[in-house]
């Protein structure tokens with residue numbers, strides 16, 4: 001691998017060169033000596049850390065054409081996908097998940113933590129397909145896998161055993177979904193017990209409802225503290241936070257911060273799925289991203305679903321999620337857009353325990369060069385990702401051209 005020098009890019013608002021050696025950022029500074037480097041001219045282009053998908057479902061991507069999708073009074077997305085899942089084969093999952101990974105790399109993703117469904121319908125076929133991709137794509141896209149209980153764990157006699165088996169094959173995160181079981185706290189307890197037993201991190205799909213009595217993130221926070229797992233637990237959705245009374249919400253957010261929970265917002269899915277049964281208004285269901293961040297909680301954005309009943313227009317492009325969040329969560333002022341890119345780069349890296357991810361000497365050279373001068377322009381114009389660099393190697397190069405006539 002030749003060493004690479006990114007010439008004249010904009011990092012943290014300053015024009016600096018990035019010298020990459022042995023896959024890592026060796027030096028950052030103005031006018032570095034190019035001797036011995038292959039140089040890449042990125043003058044006045046924004047250079048940011050690689051995008052990190054912290055919550056995504058490649059195993060059930062690209063199945064929107066196998067079903068009618070959501071309708072008022074119709075089945076939920078969970079029900080539609082559960083039925084389709086029975087027919088998934090390893091090769092079918094492999095092909096669809098591979099397409100997700102190709103698109104993610106094309107759009108700047110350098111690390112992905114994916115949910116793999118493990119249950120009576122699909123058994124361990126998703127694990128087999130995703131493990132194969134994990135090995136094949138090493139060095140292009142780092143893939144981390146969560147053994148995920150989308151269907152709950154108390155409806156049949158096999159799911160708990162299958163989840164344990166998935167962890168034994170090497171998956172290093174356990175994923176729960178409390179709202180899929182009637183006894184949410186018992187579900188959460190089982191996941192903490194099992195994660196403790198295997199010494200793995202935990203992730204929950206939590207608080208998807210607009211019913212405050214269904215809230216679980218406060219209990220997840222309590223358990224995280226009681227079991228000394230601070231910093232090792234992530235929670236996705238947290239839509240319920242949006243419907244709590246302000247005082248109650250502030251207390252819950254305090255508890256989340258105390259427990260070191262990492263929150264992952266999934267705005268595209270919330271906008272498609274939420275309040276389907278409410279004839280009076282269209283609840284958007286996106287969590288309180290700004291309030292969580294202001295309180296010191298580590299918040300990220302992720303894509304979640306791709307071309308399926310949960311999000312038929314889902315696309316693994318995190319720059320798009322930044323725009324969706326800006327629109328859906330009142331985060332469109334220039335100072336807010338300036339930090340939104342953190343929610344798709346360094347924040348999710350922290351959430352999944354990815355070390356050495358950032359723009360500093362010594363960090364892994366996982367980088368994206370955007371055709372923009374600053375984050376607000378990148379988000380607003382959905383700027384092209386000119387170069388995607390993984391471990392110092394260019395893994396995607398994109399161009400966008402247009403021909404037009406303008407008045408003199």
Ligand SMILES: [Zn+2]
Pocket residue numbers: 055056057115205236304
């Ligand atoms: Zn999800």
